[in-house]
Amino acid sequence: MRRRGFLRLGLLGGGLLALSSVGLGMWPALLRHAPRRKLELLDEMEFAVLAAVAARVVTQPDADPIELAHRVEEAVRFGAPESQDDFKKLLRLLENGFAGMLLDLRPRPFTRLPPEAQDAALLAFRDSRLALRRSGYHALRRLTAAAYYSNISTWAGLGYPGPPSISVPT
Amino acid sequence: MSAPGGFVDAGTVGTGKKYTPEVCIIGSGAGGAVSAALLTAAGHDVLVVEEGGHRTRKDFNMREDVAFAQLYQEGATRATKDLGITLLQGRTVGGTTVVNWTTCFRTPDPVLDHWRDRHGVRGLTSADLAPHFAAVEERLSIAEIPLADSNRNNRLLYDGCKALGLEATPTKRNVKQCMKSGYCGMGCPVDAKQSMLITYLPDAVARGATVLYRCRIERLEIEGGRVVRARGQVLGGPSGRTPTGEVVVIEAKRFLVSAGAINSPALLLRSGLGGADTPIGRRTFLHPVVGITGHYKDLVEPYYGAPQSIASHALAHRGADVGLFLEAAPIHPVIASTALPGFGDAHRRGMIELPNTAAHIALAIDGFSPDEPGGTVTLRPSGAALVDYPIPPRIWEAFRFGLRKLAEIDLAAGADVVRTGHDPSIEVRSVADLAKIDAAAYDVGRVSVFSAHQMGGCAMGPDPKTAVVRPEDLRHHSVENLHVVDGSVFPTSLGVNPQESIYGLAHLTATRLHASWGQSG
Numbered sequence: 151m152r153r154r155g156f157l158r159l160g161l162l163g164g165g166l167l168a169l170s171s172v173g174l175g176m177w178p179a180l181l182r183h184a185p186r187r188k189l190e191l192l193d194e195m196e197f198a199v200l201a202a203v204a205a206r207v208v209t210q211p212d213a214d215p216i217e218l219a220h221r222v223e224e225a226v227r228f229g230a231p232e233s234q235d236d237f238k239k240l241l242r243l244l245e246n247g248f249a250g251m252l253l254d255l256r257p258r259p260f261t262r263l264p265p266e267a268q269d270a271a272l273l274a275f276r277d278s279r280l281a282l283r284r285s286g287y288h289a290l291r292r293l294t295a296a297a298y299y300s301n302i303s304t305w306a307g308l309g310y311p312g313p314p315s316i317s318v319p320t
Numbered sequence: 321m322s323a324p325g326g327f328v329d330a331g332t333v334g335t336g337k338k339y340t341p342e343v344c345i346i347g348s349g350a351g352g353a354v355s356a357a358l359l360t361a362a363g364h365d366v367l368v369v370e371e372g373g374h375r376t377r378k379d380f381n382m383r384e385d386v387a388f389a390q391l392y393q394e395g396a397t398r399a400t401k402d403l404g405i406t407l408l409q410g411r412t413v414g415g416t417t418v419v420n421w422t423t424c425f426r427t428p429d430p431v432l433d434h435w436r437d438r439h440g441v442r443g444l445t446s447a448d449l450a451p452h453f454a455a456v457e458e459r460l461s462i463a464e465i466p467l468a469d470s471n472r473n474n475r476l477l478y479d480g481c482k483a484l485g486l487e488a489t490p491t492k493r494n495v496k497q498c499m500k501s502g503y504c505g506m507g508c509p510v511d512a513k514q515s516m517l518i519t520y521l522p523d524a525v526a527r528g529a530t531v532l533y534r535c536r537i538e539r540l541e542i543e544g545g546r547v548v549r550a551r552g553q554v555l556g557g558p559s560g561r562t563p564t565g566e567v568v569v570i571e572a573k574r575f576l577v578s579a580g581a582i583n584s585p586a587l588l589l590r591s592g593l594g595g596a597d598t599p600i601g602r603r604t605f606l607h608p609v610v611g612i613t614g615h616y617k618d619l620v621e622p623y624y625g626a627p628q629s630i631a632s633h634a635l636a637h638r639g640a641d642v643g644l645f646l647e648a649a650p651i652h653p654v655i656a657s658t659a660l661p662g663f664g665d666a667h668r669r670g671m672i673e674l675p676n677t678a679a680h681i682a683l684a685i686d687g688f689s690p691d692e693p694g695g696t697v698t699l700r701p702s703g704a705a706l707v708d709y710p711i712p713p714r715i716w717e718a719f720r721f722g723l724r725k726l727a728e729i730d731l732a733a734g735a736d737v738v739r740t741g742h743d744p745s746i747e748v749r750s751v752a753d754l755a756k757i758d759a760a761a762y763d764v765g766r767v768s769v770f771s772a773h774q775m776g777g778c779a780m781g782p783d784p785k786t787a788v789v790r791p792e793d794l795r796h797h798s799v800e801n802l803h804v805v806d807g808s809v810f811p812t813s814l815g816v817n818p819q820e821s822i823y824g825l826a827h828l829t830a831t832r833l834h835a836s837w838g839q840s841g
């Protein structure tokens with residue numbers, strides 16, 4: 151029963167990714183965050199969505215959403231080609247006002263939402279009935295947070311002193 | 321031509337290079353390295369091929385981002401198909417042993433008995449394995465760590481268990497002159513960890529073996545029931561992961577696949593050994609893990625000290641239900657940031673508590689019930705491995721039970737708040753709150769799950785319909801010069817951390833292989 155339920159949602163989820171680009175052109179993304187370096191995987195629209203997510207995941211004043219988005223792109227490129235492709239679709243799904251309308255009655259593209267509404271859109275992914283959207287929320291959240299906290303300059307703010315200095319036994 | 325000996329960067333050998341060693345071992349981790357050392361010592365001409373780079377102590381700078389990029393499969397972004405389980409696995413000379421947390425256990429007797437009774441695995445009793453475990457323990461300086469040497473994260477697990485009357489015991493570790501920095505997961509910066517990188521691989525190289533790194537074996541070519549050659553792609557680029565277009569060909573008399581659970585079955589599938597009813601890639605087990613964080617008034621510093629030094633098997637045997645074992649997990653900022661729930665300010669509040677946070681985990685002992693088939697490894701269109709592991713209701717139930725127990729343990733140890741890996745976060749401040757854990761939702765993406773112990777996918781057993789290799793010599797059932805020697809041959813999970821089981825099994829198997837090859841010439 152449970153397994154069948156999962157499969158059904160899984161299929162619907164898979165269809166969702168395929169639909170992630172449908173209608174995207176109707177209401178174009180707001181490219182508030184433009185890349186600083188050459189993009190290897192994402193297009194400018196996907197990059198702008200990712201940077202907009204980063205700005206909500208990491209709200210520290212010193213966080214630079216554009217830099218975080220570049221780092222996340224790098225990290226995603228370690229994955230299999232198919233996972234990289236899924237990641238692009240995930241960003242399009244989040245941006246997509248058509249899918250947003252269908253699933254959350256949220257017709258505006260993610261990049262055009264005010265910050266509180268962006269948070270609500272992320273929470274709608276978190277609390278979705280669709281496993282794919284929940285997993286997608288965690289992927290975005292973890293990758294952007296990891297990109298931020300891998301920067302040494304963030305450690306002092308956590309009270310993490312960093313690695314000890316080591317003397318190598320000979 | 322015969323390989324030159326030593327650690328060799330595949331990018332330096334020139335495209336189209338052909339090697340003709342007697343034995344080609346694919347993968348330089350736990351299974352591959354021990355096999356290489358023993359076979360070389362017994363006089364065999366061995367070439368080990370490894371897709372990762374040759375990173376050593378001087379590269380291990382104790383930074384998570386650097387370690388993930390250099391030392392982990394898919395830069396530590398590997399996950400199951402529905403992204404429900406994050407899969408941590410190594411990819412470097414020395415394999416996952418370079419990044420593991422050094423906990424050592426022999427394979428428990430009840431597991432060996434189960435394999436014999438349910439999976440027909442003969443010739444693998446604790447008596448068969450004992451001399452091999454002893455030899456490995458000696459070579460890797462495996463010894464129990466005194467309770468007094470536990471860091472606070474582990475000590476709290478111990479104290480909490482004891483307060484509840486649950487068994488908890490100091491573990492053994494494969495270390496020598498360990499300074500207990502806490503950075504095992506990023507590669508040991510002082511070569512205290514006795515990983516394959518500094519033990520069995522150098523042993524093999526000292527006797528003439530070659531370790532060819534940054535070379536990924538794409539497929540084995542099989543003709544007339546034998547592997548005739550392996551084809552490798554040379555990897556390069558800044559990440560060391562991009563195919564350079566150069567190829568390496570290995571025509572060996574015998575092949576050992578030791579690419580780890582997930583990559584070993586994937587290689588066999590790419591080599592055309594799959595088929596409608598093949599067991600290859602089936603019964604993949606993960607010891608799926610859930611965890612809690614406990615907040616304490618005074619410092620815990622979960623990032624310093626031996627990452628794991630205490631384990632509890634008090635919940636390992638739960639009758640018909642899935643058992644669990646409990647351990648501590650080291651957390652540094654990046655891992656913490658991915659493990660803590662939420663985003664924005666809520667996430668930040670958890671992060672700034674890091675120095676006062678303990679992290680304890682419950683590992684589900686999967687694969688012991690007939691209605692628990694584990695996961696599968698199949699191929700993506702690109703040829704990369706795809707792991708599917710739909711978590712069955714039995715394991716969700718175990719997670720619920722395990723999280724509740726961990727929360728009780730941390731409360732008993734003095735935590736003022738315990739949080740499970742749920743998102744939205746579940747906070748437990750007293751025993752009365754434990755019911756929240758029972759009432760929580762358990763499903764993909766509702767609670768975070770990871771795995772650092774991949775097993776199975778090329779199970780050993782006597783029946784080719786259900787097993788990939790024969791137990792007595794880990795030889796493929798139909799390909800006569802192909803063996804699989806790594807964690808993928810386990811018919812179930814283990815209920816203990818796997819490295820020593822793999823070392824012991826590889827040690828025993830190499831001894832047997834040498835004996836039988838000696839006879840067949």
Ligand SMILES: Cc1cc2nc3c(=O)[nH]c(=O)nc-3n(C[C@H](O)[C@H](O)[C@H](O)COP(=O)(O)OP(=O)(O)OC[C@H]3O[C@@H](n4cnc5c(N)ncnc54)[C@H](O)[C@@H]3O)c2cc1C
Pocket residue numbers: 346347348349350351352369370371372408409410411412413414415416417419420421422423424425505535536537538578579580581583584587628772773774805806807808816817818819820822
């Ligand atoms: C963070 C972490 C902590 C851990 N802590 C512990 C612990 O404390 N105790 C414990 O017992 N276990 C621990 N483990 C697990 C343990 O280290 C592994 O189970 C064990 O190393 C697996 O051995 P293996 O031989 O099966 O594969 P691995 O050690 O993973 O070696 C396989 C090697 O094959 C290479 N390879 C794969 N495919 C190819 C290919 N096609 N061509 C060439 N090379 C290839 C890989 O790059 C890898 O180096 C931990 C794991 C992780 C990730």
